[in-house]
Amino acid sequence: MAVSEANNGRGELRILENLDELRTDLADYIAELSEAAVKERGAFAIALSGGSLIDLMGKLCEAPYNKTVDWAKWHIFWADERVVAKNHSDSNYKLAKDGLLSKVPIVPGHVHSINDSVSAEEAADDYMFVIRQLVKTRMVNVADISDCPKFDLILLGMGPDGHIASLFPNHSALDETDEWVTFIIDSPKPPPERITFTLLVINSASNVAMVVTGESKAEAVHLAVDNIGPDCPSLPARLVHPTEGKLVWFLDKQAASKLDGLQFSD
Incomplete structure (x- = not known):
């Protein structure tokens, strides 16, 4: 069972019966966006986060996706990353490599991880430089309105506090309006030092899931x-409004259980 509907301008909702259905629907969605981007401009620029997201992308490692997706055209980025060594258990790169990237034929040079040998501030600056070079060559598209990188897809999870990427409630990083990538050294969740896409970049994407x-x-x-009125807490997730793109929520029934006015159909 799945529900797909618009909800108060907050994006399309896809509510799946269980995790297996969600994994399949998510894999179909990513594969379709990949095919369209490769057909249109010869590349697919996708940004990942950590948490359970990589596990939920697991169907992509299986048939038919492992054969039908044009993996050689993928460019992998991280919407946020912990400033730790790449082999550290907290590394989003390691999580993605172990759970996905090592299982499909992605070109190693197309995997754009952060520089883990410098400070968080330097790592953010370095990552922004890398993205800027790829925007110049159009491996990453550019947004018409913001002149920001326009990723084909940014995949985000969300914490129980409503944080996305490494943008936490009431944190000054939410107010960054100039930079594409920023850093934090005081994450409320360990490890404390991280780099993260800003809302400017997230909201410039063609698609955000x-x-x-x-x-x-x-x-x-x-x-x-x-739509719960003016007293709604200012959750970072509520600030995701793609300017020129589309927002889709992939939820299981448990995560969707408190949504207003749901209508399930078999």
């Missing part, structure tokens, strides 16, 4: 999606 599962996220999903 918010992938959220589990009952512990249900209240945050409600606060991020539903």
Whole structure:
């Protein structure tokens, strides 16, 4: 069972019966966007986050996707990363490499990880330089309105506090309006030092997918999606509004359980 509907201008909702259905629907969605981007401009620029997201992308390693997706045209980025060694258990790069990248034929030079041997501030500056060079060659598209990188797809999870990437509630990084990539050294979740895409870049993407599962996220999903008036807490997830693109929420029934006015259909 799946529900697909618009909800108060907060994007398309896809609510799946269980995790297996969600994994399949997410794989179909990513494969379709990949095919369209490769056909249109010869490359697919995708940015990942950490958490359970890589596991939920796991179907892409299986048939038919492992054979039908044009992996050689993928360019992989990270919407946020912990400033730790690439082999560290907290590294989003390691999570993605172990769970996805090592299982499909992606070109190693197309995997754009951060410089993990410098400070968080230097790593953010370095990552922005890397992206800027790829925008110049159009491996990453450019947004018409913001002149920002326009990623074909940014995949985000969400924490129970409503944080996305490494943009946490009431953190000054949410107010960054000039830079594409910023850094934090005081993350409320360990490890403290991270780099993260800013809202400017997230909202410049062609497509943003918010992938959220589990009952512990249900209240945050409600606060991020539903139209609950001026007293709504300012969750980072609620600030995702792609300017020229499309927002899709992938939810299991537990994460969607507190949404207003749901209509399930078999």
